[in-house]
Amino acid sequence: MRQKPNWAQIGIFLSLALFVLDWASDFLIPIVAAILGFLIMRPVERSMSKLGIPSAITAFLICAVAGAGLTFAAWNFSHPIAQLAEDLPNMINDLRRMPSAAAETLDKLGEAAKAAEDAVASAKDEPAMAVKVVESTNFVSSLIASAPVVLGQIVLTIVLMFFLISSGSSFVRKLVESLPRFSDKRAAVAMVQQVEQKLGQYLGGITLINLCLGIVIGAAMAAWGLPNPIMFAVIAFSLNFIPYIGAVFGALLASIVGFNVYDDAWTAILIFATYMALTSIEGQFVTPHVISNRLKLNPTVVFVAVAFFAWIWSVVGMVIAVPILITVKVILDQTSSTRSVGLFLGGEGAGGNYLRGDDPDS
Template sequence: MSERSEQSPAQKSWPVVGIFLIMFISGLAFSRDFVLPVLLALLLALVFRPVRTGLNRVGIPHALAAFAITGTLLVGLFSSAYVLSGPVERWIEDAPRIMARVERKIDALRDSVDAVAEAADRIDEMARRAESGSSDSTPRLEVEAQESSSIVTKVLTTTPVIVGQLMFTLVLLYFLLASGDLFYRRVVQITPNFRDKRRAMQIATDIERRLSRYLSTITLINALLGISVGVMAWLIGLPDPILFGLMAFGFNFIPYVGAIAGTVITFLIGFISFDQVSFAFLGAGLYFMLTSIEGQLVTPLAVGRSLKLNPVVVFLSVAFWAWLWSVVGMIIAVPVLVVLRVFCEHIPALENLGQFLISADQGAIRDAEAEEREFRV
């Protein structure tokens, strides 16, 4: 009886941890409209802090450097929106004609399917006569088209919210960058002893270094991928190659899901645009090939071993943040994992969790290094 009643502190803390996680996730979901832009601003501040530091070294003050960075981001966002507005407006205006063309192509496919079904019925009828069996199978193809007005209404209702969150993110980013090293000074001030101060500074510096390296490298790779996809779309005759390039650039920030979504959209647009379905498969295949080369060869070589994460954990993280915060959640899923991994490397209590975050090859390398250290001892 005494053995059951006596529990270790770790066993007693598990229910508290479980309740905390449930409340924490519920709080994130409830406060998404506020927490999401704040988190984005913090991540962007960590990414652009080296840029602001470089501008400070050439004599530009904190406020002016922060204004230059946020202004450049704002111009880039408005430029992208301006480039996208033309093709999107044209696609919306041509929606009735596009839907009519889709219906004609589906009718053609339906005729082919009906011909195959009719042949199958004849074969079944012959089989029933020969074996006195019965079989009745008639494939049906049903297609439901949504009206373009509902899409326009949804875009008009969600655009002000998105623009407001973007402006809030940029304003907060400006204040974070303009504050200089205030964050680091406050971290040093609130930690109780020198050991904790040193660890906190190491964590903050490591997070800044890794996030800057990861996001800058991924942004460059995605830009090159967008150019490659745009050239591919232009060569095979897809409409609006610039739109395809921007789509590939944005989608590739989302691991796994972005490549699949881009491939599907490329096929659908090719199906609408080309007279032959084979060209639609060609465009989708080339898009998938380019993203596969990027994901399997270019990114692993460019990112390096120190940022490799467990693919299963990455996929689960993308799914979790997509469920919690939709598309933007999928974009920040990997940066959040990078930050969590840094904490796991510097805090001994989180070391076991850190083992789940690293990739298999890096885990094998770490095990080999640990065995070598034990052998030397």
């Protein structure tokens, strides 16, 4: 008789897993990022090994290029982006000048908030404004305060990725050898190969697409006369790794800057529409053509995954949510007992085509 699942144990395990993911986020984020980077770069390491280049040299070159790219981006774009973030609250406050019903609503909400604040202040000895001044924070100061943690995570990711890549196939071979049965070993090899293929296909394609999209959006923002269009190109390239939310946030950011430049609501709306139109063309036509339909994922599951990892791992979680989801789907598709869950994670029309020709049971 088939044993029924113990839902109490499952619930306890999920609760503990959620707690650990949140509690150990500073440690787990670079670990997960390094493993994903290792799986993506493993085909490169194998190709270089066939040419007689040692895995350690390949790992050093890959990590050096990654470190140099991050250093270049931080050196050239961190200051204008930080300055934009510093000025953003004032830009949002300037939206009150917008001659529309939305601005009137904001003013009414501001008056209601002021009245509520006065009512609370009159009932206390200490004025509410004093608390407001003490709790106000500066974005640049908070960014500088968090810089050591972020830098430590980046260094840990690159160093761990170096050790994983330099180990060549020995890391995967030891993982396979630890499994007891031959069928398990074969399934593990197939799983690793599928994860490498799908992650490389997704991230390689999406990086190329985002690069082109960033150039196009940068040119469009330059045509609108916004300051520092290269910065908007970098923002568009980075934010488009975040499904759904990234495009909307980038468009809002561009429209807010546009309103402060032109002091015209219609121009800001047109800038927003331009940004969204370009990202919509990319999402509806370019990405499905460049990236195979076998990589389709359930849009609802993608959105929930992005929201979940944003909740526990902030911005980095939103970026790596889809690669993690792809990895989980590949693992679930490798066994018959979990294949129905993997089918649910797939998008409409993907179905069994996700691993077409790669079913280990076929």
